[in-house]
Amino acid sequence: MFPPQSDRALIRRYYLYRATLSVGFITPIFTLFLLRSLTFTQVGTLSALYSVFSVGGEIPTGYVGDRLGRRASLLLSVAFTIGSLVGFVVVKGFLWYAFLYALWALALTFRSGSMDAWLYDILDERLDSGRFSHVRGRGDAVQNWTAAVSMVVGGLLYGLHPTYPFVAAVAFNSLGFITLLSLPKNRQYAGCGDANVDRLGLLEAFTVVRGYLTKPPLRSLVVYVGLFYAVVGVSHTYVQPMAVETLAPYATGFGVQMVTGDATAAARSGDAGATMALGLGAMYASLTAVSSVGGYYAGAVEDRLGIRRAVLLVPAITAIALIVPLWVALLALPTFASMRTAMPLVQPIANGYINDHIEGVGRATLLSAVSMFYMTLRTPLALSAGIVADATTATVAMAALGGLFLVVGGAVWILGDVVPETEATIEEQADSLA
Numbered sequence: 001m002f003p004p005q006s007d008r009a010l011i012r013r014y015y016l017y018r019a020t021l022s023v024g025f026i027t028p029i030f031t032l033f034l035l036r037s038l039t040f041t042q043v044g045t046l047s048a049l050y051s052v053f054s055v056g057g058e059i060p061t062g063y064v065g066d067r068l069g070r071r072a073s074l075l076l077s078v079a080f081t082i083g084s085l086v087g088f089v090v091v092k093g094f095l096w097y098a099f100l101y102a103l104w105a106l107a108l109t110f111r112s113g114s115m116d117a118w119l120y121d122i123l124d125e126r127l128d129s130g131r132f133s134h135v136r137g138r139g140d141a142v143q144n145w146t147a148a149v150s151m152v153v154g155g156l157l158y159g160l161h162p163t164y165p166f167v168a169a170v171a172f173n174s175l176g177f178i179t180l181l182s183l184p185k186n187r188q189y190a191g192c193g194d195a196n197v198d199r200l201g202l203l204e205a206f207t208v209v210r211g212y213l214t215k216p217p218l219r220s221l222v223v224y225v226g227l228f229y230a231v232v233g234v235s236h237t238y239v240q241p242m243a244v245e246t247l248a249p250y251a252t253g254f255g256v257q258m259v260t261g262d263a264t265a266a267a268r269s270g271d272a273g274a275t276m277a278l279g280l281g282a283m284y285a286s287l288t289a290v291s292s293v294g295g296y297y298a299g300a301v302e303d304r305l306g307i308r309r310a311v312l313l314v315p316a317i318t319a320i321a322l323i324v325p326l327w328v329a330l331l332a333l334p335t336f337a338s339m340r341t342a343m344p345l346v347q348p349i350a351n352g353y354i355n356d357h358i359e360g361v362g363r364a365t366l367l368s369a370v371s372m373f374y375m376t377l378r379t380p381l382a383l384s385a386g387i388v389a390d391a392t393t394a395t396v397a398m399a400a401l402g403g404l405f406l407v408v409g410g411a412v413w414i415l416g417d418v419v420p421e422t423e424a425t426i427e428e429q430a431d432s433l434a
Helices: 009-022 026-036 040-068 068-088 093-128 128-159 165-174 176-182 202-213 218-236 239-254 263-269 273-296 300-327 329-356 364-391 396-417 426-433
Strands: none
Touching: 009 093, 009 128, 009 176, 009 273, 026 068, 026 128, 026 239, 026 273, 040 093, 040 239, 068 093, 068 165, 068 176, 093 128, 093 329, 093 364, 128 273, 165 426, 176 364, 176 396, 218 329, 218 396, 239 263, 239 273, 239 329, 239 396, 273 329, 300 329, 300 396, 329 396, 364 396
16 A cells, blocks of 8 residues: 555654554543543542453453554554544443443553564564664654643643543544554565464463563563553543642632632542643643653663663652652642653663563564553552542542552562563573473
8 A cells, every 4th residue: 555665764654653642632631521420439440440451451462463463453453542532422421431441441452562562573674673662762752742732732622622632532543544554564464375474373372471471581570660550550540630639729829710619629520620621731741741751762761771770760769759749739740740751761661671582473462461460450559549539639549659669669679680680582581481
């Protein structure tokens, strides 16, 4: 359908695809949208169900990516994303939202392993797999820059009508179909009729997953980084109500009026007013622009600090930042910035390390298994945070998550061997699996 591409043009089209993954139109208002009809506990339950759906889908969808091709898996991801976004426009209520969360989870699982597997293999085939952290990180930055622009628009649209941001997201994310069709298949999937293509069988897939993830050097890294991703992922659910709780009292000094009750009541009801919704969009856009620095410079940070120190310092600093707003409310803004920066900074580094220690066959399946583990950790945290937020505030719930990571993550770092100084090669890992 599309003509052959130079290596440089291919990377540009990958960045364009990453831009279409942005859901910036709905990001700054999504929790407030749910809180119009749900409690914090119900929102936490939906988040937990999302994790459960993701856990159940990771291995099968990763297997699809390895069996049918990574691009086919990514196309399915776009389809499920669009289906979920359309649903939020036309239905309402906890049970319907649970179904839409299931669609959203499928979208994630079809993308989680296949996107990085496609990129790593295409770099290995055409350029240099050592550039994975740089290209992946800059892809995160492009996605964040796109989100920053659309977040301001999303806040404005929410002030006009709560469903308008979802309509805009449907139109924009649909462009993902076009950008994906412009990308080539990985070499092993280019000849669909080739019977000699090396494909992974179902039993082999489980053997590969068990062999890699239950032994060094990946075992402790997956636990430590997985807990960090789970904590930050759950914390993102509470950014909007926490912003209303901590920052709205200062905003009223500039003439911003809450629609009903005090700041905490407005956060719980999802009724923050059109001006506050626009303010949240502008805040998210600013934070996302800052966070793009993390993804853009992930490769440089890896080169400067090394994988071990980067993986230790970034999560620890972020966890401390989650706790600080309990005492100084205005520091919520730096907390949000650190949360938004940490994930795109750590993820390319960690995924690059994981890719370096696994073989090409089964790569998407293994990366999906890693995502499945992250989601398994996220499930109880999402439920617990919702209960804590209903009993106290969103700010307290987020601080509890930060404290949990410092205690448990610190124990994993001390007792385990996260990113050992002496690293096993892929060949050594393959020998250990034999």
